[in-house]
Amino acid sequence: MKEFNPIEYKKMVKSYQENDDPTGWFDSIYTDAQGDYKAVFWADLEANEYLIDWLKEHPNTSKNKKAIVVGCGVGDDAQALSEFGYKVTAFDISPTAIKLCKDRYPTTKVNFVVADLFNYPKEWFENFDLVYECNTIQVLPGKYRIKAREAISSLIAKNGHVLVSCRSRNKGEQEDDIPLPLDKEEINKFVEDDKLIQMSFLAYDDNQTPRVPHFFATYKKERE
Numbered sequence: 001m002k003e004f005n006p007i008e009y010k011k012m013v014k015s016y017q018e019n020d021d022p023t024g025w026f027d028s029i030y031t032d033a034q035g036d037y038k039a040v041f042w043a044d045l046e047a048n049e050y051l052i053d054w055l056k057e058h059p060n061t062s063k064n065k066k067a068i069v070v071g072c073g074v075g076d077d078a079q080a081l082s083e084f085g086y087k088v089t090a091f092d093i094s095p096t097a098i099k100l101c102k103d104r105y106p107t108t109k110v111n112f113v114v115a116d117l118f119n120y121p122k123e124w125f126e127n128f129d130l131v132y133e134c135n136t137i138q139v140l141p142g143k144y145r146i147k148a149r150e151a152i153s154s155l156i157a158k159n160g161h162v163l164v165s166c167r168s169r170n171k172g173e174q175e176d177d178i179p180l181p182l183d184k185e186e187i188n189k190f191v192e193d194d195k196l197i198q199m200s201f202l203a204y205d206d207n208q209t210p211r212v213p214h215f216f217a218t219y220k221k222e223r224e
């Protein structure tokens with residue numbers, strides 16, 4: 001298995017981004033893991049605790065609610081949503097990530113599929129009661145971050161919720177970082193540009209050493 005080297009990783013990502021191929025490298029992270037989902041360096045191997053808290057606080061009483069997980073990685077958040085009663089579609093641009101999800105959860109009810117957020121199946125448009133985004137925008141550069149946010153917001157049905165989990169930074173800091181965390185101004189575009197209603201907003205530091213600042217924000221699309 002290939003050893004993870006953060007300096008080489010950042011150089012590799014930068015070269016794809018400079019060649020205007022911002023998604024060309026994702027599959028390599030999963031192929032380098034050689035079939036072992038535990039070797040995917042960004043995978044927590046458990047569902048996001050803030051997602052779980054939100055699901056507990058907003059019990060899903062309907063059997064028909066549909067959720068979609070953007071850039072689902074090795075699949076834990078998607079599996080959790082399924083266990084909370086949602087009909088879940090989870091997608092990733094990396095075919096190897098999707099294979100890892102299916103190997104990891106062989107009896108899952110989640111529909112794990114390969115798809116590109118920038119060109120998703122047209123029937124997904126405004127089709128989901130819950131959209132979950134965790135750490136996808138932050139691994140994209142420049143205009144692709146805006147396209148990604150707009151695409152995420154376009155998946156939500158009327159009255160549905162969008163949940164966003166990401167690393168965070170103060171405006172003007174860490175501007176060359178990979179991943180590039182979101183600042184408050186950027187995440188606020190879900191409200192200002194996509195016209196979602198902010199329902200909650202949490203800024204917190206995780207438990208890593210050194211601690212990494214994060215946002216967990218929830219939005220709702222109003223009935224029209």
Ligand SMILES: C[S@@+](CC[C@H](N)C(=O)[O-])C[C@H]1O[C@@H](n2cnc3c(N)ncnc32)[C@H](O)[C@@H]1O
Binds near residue numbers: 074094097
């Ligand atoms: C940093 S990882 C986060 C994975 C997972 N959400 C998590 O929190 O562990 C970002 C994921 O987004 C996927 N991704 C990036 N661009 C994408 C796109 N345009 N469409 C679908 N998936 C994408 C990558 O393949 C990768 O699995």
